[in-house]
Amino acid sequence: MASLKDTLTGTGVALVTPFKKNFDIDYDAFKKMIDYVIEGNVEYIVVLGTTGEAPTLNTAEKKDIIKFSYDVVNKRVPVVVGIGGNNTAELLHDLETFPLEDAIAVLSASPYYSKPSQEGIYQHYKTLAEASPKPILLYNVPGRTSKNVEADTIIRLARDVENIKGIKEAGGDFAQCVKVLRDAPEDFLVVSGDDALGMAQIACGMQGVISVAGNAFPKAFSDMVRSSLKHDFKTAKSINDKLAGAYELMFAENNPAGVKAFLAEMGLIENYLRLPLVPLSEKYRLLVNAFVAKG
Template sequence: MAVFKGAGVAIATPFNGDGSVNYDEFARLIDFQIDNGTDAIIVCGTTGESATMTEEEHKEVVRYCIDHVNKRVPVIAGAGSNCTQTAVELSEDAAKHGADAVLSVTPYYNKATQDGLIEHFTAVAKAIDIPVILYNVPSRTGVNIQPETAVRMCKDVDNIVGIKDATGNLAQTAKMMQLAEGCIDLYSGEDGLVVPIMSLGGIGVISVLSNVAPRQTHDMCMKALEGDFAGACEIQLKALPLVDALFSEVNPIPVKAALEMIGFAAGPLRLPLTTITEANRKVLEAELNKFLGR
């Protein structure tokens, strides 16, 4: 059975002015997501600024999220690293504290071969007894999980169950799903391609958009799952200008600004990320208000 179907939010991590985690606001954001239909919480991913967290801080944020969600929806813990042993340790800690699955990004900077990717992800999977969702985002990591590699891992390793596809390459996605013969739970990693990816057999999205539009993102996925692709497409196309604005600068710069606009104290970004430019802020606010009907 899939870890979740529908809209999973790649949740942002609110920070205080001094850069520490704002757990009170994090709780508010989690509750807002669940109250508005989000089907899963993905914590300490790219949007959560895991890249600038210490390992202990990363573990604490994951544990807090698991405890606060309290089984209301599945919690998938970001647990990737360019060091296999670190990825194993983060995954083990998440599993120990009750995560429903881990999201494991391709090792970045190292540029592993396809054989290296297989060994890396297999080591992570064998260290835990909860599902592993692969995260393929070549634009950030510099390495691409080839369709044959993804299918081989999902067929050969029992708890490697799915993939977050942020390649933007629909031809590659189609080839992977053709080879998979149903063995891969596919999630869109691109908010602008949710419906196209679901038309190829995807079962949902791990979404940045859902931070500020959880109900709409959930509804889009549910319509697609129910076969109402015309209704899902209507939401997808309406959302595209906002999606473009949310990626006008590197994620999560715009989404943290957008969260402030809807009333959350998302707080500062950690360097080297910086505040959104005023020009992009104005466009973002206009598109956010338009999409939310404010």
């Protein structure tokens, strides 16, 4: 199978899922978001991630979002679909029944809450990859799952399992990142899942970022990533410095409350989240408004 490095180097945006006041999915706003980030020159989009509030979406909604995304994207950029969780059997069913024909890959967060051993994580991913009709991208985000996928486990999966083609690494451990970049196969895609660390992690050898900030600032963020990939870190730092305040506000309370506050202030979506998430508190919302007003 071809390397995902050919198509997923650069910026991917983990898209938010806009909601209406009654908490139904706002498909008009969702179309607007897809067009906005593609026109901002990002390389690909990711749907049904944590930023998309996938844990609060039912199965029918997830399938509808996937199909809607394909239709709106219309092959302008690749689409990655998020399918992750801590019930391996349920995920196997999702891989079999979700409309994945037009996806380039499946992004799968490591099991949360259960806190499996490294062997359990290995067997979970191996089982998914062997059943998946599309390449699997691992997703290590211990801040959400409470369990790090260790470098040795990542490298073992990358070497042993043919259908595991890359990782979104959001653990923030640079020593682990360096080890993975050194020891994983040459065609194994390694991208950052931390907006604020993306530039530095690209300097270490990563091939891009799957971004939250790219929802609100697709052109600036993707320009920063492309400059970093070209080793033009003077330009990249100049852009990144301007975005640094936004990164802080986006994660001040939780994701995606922060980025949805930005998008609402920019007139792209309404500021609604499904419980247990709630909109950004007034203190931070005012700071978001000031950041947007400043331009």
